[in-house]
Amino acid sequence: MAPAPPVIRVRDLSKHYPGHVAVQNVSFELALGETLVLLGPSGCGKTTLLKMLNRLIEPTSGTVEINGVVVGRQQPEVLRRGIGYVIQQVGLLPHYTVAENVGVVPRLLGHAPTAIAERTNALLTRLHLPPKRFAHQYPHQLSGGQQQRVGLARALAADPPIMLLDEPFGALDPVTRAGIRRKFRELEELRTKTMVLVTHDVTEAFELADRIALLNGGQIQQLGTPHELLFRPANDFVRDFFAAERLALQLHTLRLRELLPFLPPALYRLH
Ligand code: ADP
Ligand code: MG
Secondary structure, X not given: OOOOOOOEEEEEEEEEEOOEEEEEEEEEEEOOOOEEEEEOOOOOOHHHHHHHHOOOOOOOEEEEEEOOEEHXXXXXXXXXXXXXXXXXXXXXXOOOOHHHHHOHHHHXXXXXXXXXXXXXXXXXXXOOOOHHHHOOOOHHHOOHHHHHHHHHHHHHOOOOOEEEEEOOOOOOOHHHHHHHHHHHHHOHHHHOOEEEEEEOOHHHHHHHOOEEEEEEOOEEEEEEOXXXXXXXXXXXXXXXXXXXXXXXXXXXXXXXXXXXXXXOHHHHHOO
């Protein structure tokens, strides 16, 4: 049997606008369960690249394959039902309750109402939004962080194997943001998903990525593990991008084993 194709395979993908190249010759592959973070300054092409994966934007050239099938040959609506999508603006339907918002895709898919209710309650509970209190509230009654979690629950409702997230914590204040990020990392639900997450936040990228694609001017400057980007930068752009937070990131990235030689012996003899 041939080995399974990568879950996402992007080949030579470009998006040109009149007088402007938003994404240029980007290629990468993602294995099952991997999280790729698209990182880079504002305007570098992250959102454009992400939206080409679920056909919200059509590429000028190049291909995207999901599980070996070229997405250009699939119905966009069908394609998107298998791909959860979370954006900074959340985009909850204001006249729908929390529960109705979460159930939108399963209803489209014709799932049974009892199954939808069960799934919705389970997800809200897992995302620390007790259904008794929140299921029947409306989006305007929730804080930004709570709305963001409803958005995440909605994207997860039909259990899509792939998740695309565009600055999912971008609208939150720094404290809320760090807390939600921690909950996000602990979510059992997300462990098996293949994910592409956009951020301009270096710390966020290091906390969440298996691999990072650092973009500038629509091109990948380097694609690798956080450790590789930090310790073996491919060019000056990569080096400079991490310069301000280098020390904090190095401490975050180094495993305890690598740090032990630098710690006073008394400290680790205790353990
Ligand atoms: P990012 O998400 O990294 O901030 P975007 O992917 O949104 O960047 O945009 C990449 C570049 O493409 C930007 O310079 C932006 O101005 C340009 N761009 C995005 N959408 C359009 C469009 N519809 N028409 C023309 N230029 C666009
Ligand atoms: Mg963007």
